[in-house]
Amino acid sequence: MEAINNEVAKAYFSQELLTWYRRIKRDLPWRMNQDPYRVWVSEIMLQQTRVDTVIPYYERFMNKFPTVRALAEAPEPEVLKCWEGLGYYSRARNLQAGAREVVERYGGVVPDDKTAVAGLKGVGPYTTGAIMSIAFNRAEPAVDGNVMRVLSRYFCLEEDIAKPATRVGIEKLAVSLIPEGAAGDFNQALMELGALVCTPKSPSCLPCPVMEHCAARLAGRETELPIKTKAKPPRPEKRVAVIITGTGVNEGKILVRQRPETGLLAQMWELPHLLVPKDRESVIEAAGEEGGLSAAEAGEWLTRSMDEETGLLIRPRRWFMDSDHIFSHIHWKMRIYLADLGAHAELADAAGASLAAETAAAYEAEGKQGEYRWIGPADMETLAFPNLFLRILRDYWT
DNA sequence: TATTCGTGGCA
DNA sequence: TTGCCAAGAAT
Structure with missing residues (x-):
């Protein structure tokens, strides 16, 4: 609670995290360039799916459908086949529907426009922010599970991150942390930290670039946070x-x-x-x-x-x-x-x-x-x- | 808001 | 072995 209004802790967090990310970021296939289509495809594949699982699918997909137009013109069964085994198959059909919309309404160019991007099928609040910030460097929040976990710990937030309303609040906080002109790197830095350091079960606090001012760490509560109600068993x-x-x-x-x-x-x-x-x-x-x-x-x-x-x-x-x-x-x-x-x-x-x-x-x-x-x-x-x-x-x- | 949408890795 | 979880969106 304290840290939210602590401008020093916030400025420290943004600066240190950004510097850390630029030093250690992983060399992932979708980071080859900032092509909005490549970013878009990667973000859809990464929804609820691990990086290591996605990589081979991403390589094959981009090889087979290198451009928005190629994806838009492909027979749907081929797209689904390319997604085979990855799960959440509506992602594939929505992605192609989105590609067709981009071709028809935006001439095959992913628009540098938040409202337009947010309107694409399969693109929700997180993916909108991810595309706008990573591809266009717009100062939009991209709050996923990683970000909710990292910020819950750093600011000692006790809202249940399983509740949709919690994400909205964290988005406001996340925007206020974005360093000038570095939205894409900063948003990826948040997720990179969550994936590599501030992990769900046993966070590695010692190598964490922002440990000094982490409220949960200072309170000895880093393993208690975030609060998350557990899902019903299948x-x-x-x-x-x-x-x-x-x-x-x-x-x-x-x-x-x-x-x-x-x-x-x-x-x-x-x-x-x-x-x-x-x-x-x-x-x-x-x-x-x-x-x-x-x-x-x-x-x-x-x-x-x-x-x-x-x-x-x-x-x-x-x-x-x-x-x-x-x-x-x-x-x-x-x-x-x-x-x-x-x-x-x-x-x-x-x-x-x-x-x-x-x-x-x-x-x-x-x-x-x-x-x-x-x-x-x-x-x-x-x-x-x-x-x-x-x-x-x-x-x-x- | 709560449920429906896959799959695999890991302690 | 079981439970938990991962860069969420649609309904």
Whole structure:
């Protein structure tokens, strides 16, 4: 509290942090230059994602889509494929939507205009500030988790940083700290400090360039701050997926489907799967690994449910593997079976690539997946799968 | 405002 | 092994 109104502590913080950053900053691919498009792409990828994870994706993405126009003109599935495994896939679709908007409204040039940038899809308060400051050196705050943690400690702020309102307050503080003409470097310095020194669990205070006037450190409270309410644990969901193996013209292929346009893993491809209702979980559990689908009851339930929900008449053959996957808010405990296609098989074979039109239309009406497709290993290079299914499919094909 | 959106690393 | 977390935005 004291330090907020302490101009000496503030001036010290800004100056020391900026000097420190210019001396030790990491050589990251998006720091090659200040091209607004490169900054923009990096900031989207870095949302809730670690630097080390982002780097290879960033290199590939910039290589494939070097300019706003290249991204705007690309087929969406290619963009999604380039994002495969990175998570939060709406980021990719929003980024491309933003690129198309920049082409249409700003001639393909990212505008040096806060309001215009803030209006782009997928660009929120943080990313707006990051682009404006890093690419254009405008004195805008870029308050992310790092900045909230660093400032909470340095100024001993006790507001809950999990609450949206807290960010607004910290933004005001952050703007007041920006050194004249050095917005980009200073904002990155804040984040660099949070990433390398003022880390969440055990901050390395001794090498910290601003330790002397850090209020939390002086109070011996650096590990207590920031205050952050913990998220609810993900709700468990038992699911059963099937690897349906093709016959005839589809020999060597399996059946996959594309997810709906919105929601979880939107527009990604996946194996067909079902949510196991709470009152059926015991039945599926009983169909253990050893005897394959030993419990005939489980097989019957699977066949009937898959028919009801997808129109696929399957014949479960044997258990293949179990797989756990934890999203931010859901925990999938998935059991995967190998299966053949039953009576409707001719229908799918005849269609070649997809099920009968009327069946597909029925899925649409129910908000279910619209497209099914027989694929071989080579098709994995085109379609974008979330990691949980990539692992299963690699297992299957190797 | 609270929830929904992925994934992997690490103690 | 489990829990926590990371350069957030959209709804």
